[in-house]
Amino acid sequence: MSRLLVLFAAALAAASVAAAERPVALAIHGGAGTMSREALTPEAEAAIRADLDRALDAGHAVLARGGSALDAVEAAVTILEDSPHFNAGRGSVFTADGRNELDASIMDGATLDAGAVAGLRRVKNPLSLARAVMEKSPHVMLIGEGAEAFGESVGTTFVDPSYFRTEERWRQLEAAQEKARTQAHVPLPASAYFGTVGAVALDAEGRLAAATSTGGMTNKRWGRVGDAPVIGAGTYANAHCAVSATGWGEYFIRLAVAHDICARAEYLGVSVADAADEVVMRRVSALGGDGGVITLDAQGRVGLPFNTSGMYRGWVAADGSRGTAIFREE
Template identity: 65%
Template sequence: MTSSPFALAIHGGAGVIERERLSAEEEAAIRADLDRALEAGYRVLRDGGSALDAAQAAVVALEESPRFNAGKGAVFDAEGRHELDASLMDGRTRRAGAVAGVATIRNPIKLAREVMEHSPHVMLIGAGAENFADTRPGIERVPNDWFDTDARHAQLLETQARERAEADAANLKGKYFGTVGAVALDMHGHLAAATSTGGMTNKKWGRVGDSPLIGCGTWADAHCAVSGTGWGEFFIRNAVAHDIAARIAYGGASLQEAADAVILRVVPESGGDGGAIAIDAQGNIALPFNTSGMYRGWIATDGSRGTAIFSS
């Protein structure tokens, strides 16, 4: 069987990322973690592995970093705890797995994979998902405070103080950033996407965003793979990941045209913001965002790679 070039893209979240508040040391550390995630996915693809394995490997690496809002770096909710969500999808089969509201799973993306492969379901939530985790070898449980970081706790306090001071506390535009994701094309021509998040800082009432919802924050089919990041409510309302794919499958749009139309027009016109990473069956990569920055990285079909934070 002949093989084709492979490609990979990752994100570490979109939102208000201010240059003046990001020190040179912090930027270097973030880029190093993005490079580690790229390398984790690259090794899988280079060795002939599947796009699904590569996307998962890249997201696991991002979940292990305290610098992104997923896994170890997950934000705090209003009760000072962490609830994590994740999903992944295999474009070849359209099988998918997802978990939401888990509190003790070190790598939620691994549990989402187990849901896909070892249950009859697509999504499990909360205590039920954690009970399922106990039936699967290799899924590590950790105390909820394992996810604590000083930076995220300070972010919680700042958010709560702002909420008390602002009359329009419901307007969340630009007041968050987070989520990690990966999309991959393997040398067999198959696509996959994976997304993981700690959700929104100071979230209440068991809020769940788009990241674990297939078609909203994650999608993969034979044409493209998409992982989103941003104000989840608007990604849900607009079925953002699937909308990008549908514009390609049914409208004949290119990957860049489809991704730009949804992220740069549909989402902001409805009142939301954020970004996405997408890859098509030819290995083209699109990385649009309508916020001040998006942590991102890529490896193109020609082997070139890079990382970026701001638009220029």
């Protein structure tokens, strides 16, 4: 073998080793809110933790075999959308007129490409349609009947609207409407707007991605849309930072929470985790908002700040450590 071939083979081997040593990481959430051990039965807690683990398994399996961050966040969020335990996909909350209206968004940090959908009523997995908007249309956000018509053109899986009905969500709607009838100026209960799901991932090529999916707010009216499908509010990713948010969407939109976290990290030279703490724990709280975010930076460092009593969350860090949690003290 010539010396040139030897050097070329050595370079390829070194590149393969370097790629294998690049960190991958994943974080997920299933919503922040006023969770308490007393209100969550052992059976419900076990089911929620099992679904968080399944979502971690699905997303991390993509990363472990060298797949993209985009594929990883879609795989993880799809599991959570298919679970009845979260306010997204199958477990979505009801609007004031007894329907389900679903929103989602996804962003590729490597290219800044993004896709979003809102007001869906028949799409089984809204995040997959958001990705199709990003990859197969010239647009970023599609809504309602137009979004579903686009979905039909790209082979999206549709279901009968009854698929999204769960008795727990229906009881939440009835309780919210009864309270509204009997009490004036009732503040929104935490259960009205928490339960959004999301994921952020770092792949072996160093690419970041973020995704978020939600059923919105219990008893919402007039086609209300929150932060989840708004790029820069509920979802954002660039080459250095990925964020997915959950909480009271009106506040997250007003503060452009997801983008603000990434911008602060870049412009101020602080860590993504510190930027997230500043935005969630101080700026959102100062306006009266509630919620949390999951974040990743380009080194695979995970951030999970929230200003509520709990947040359904899970992670596989760059060092391989893994966990799921619900309550603040975990």
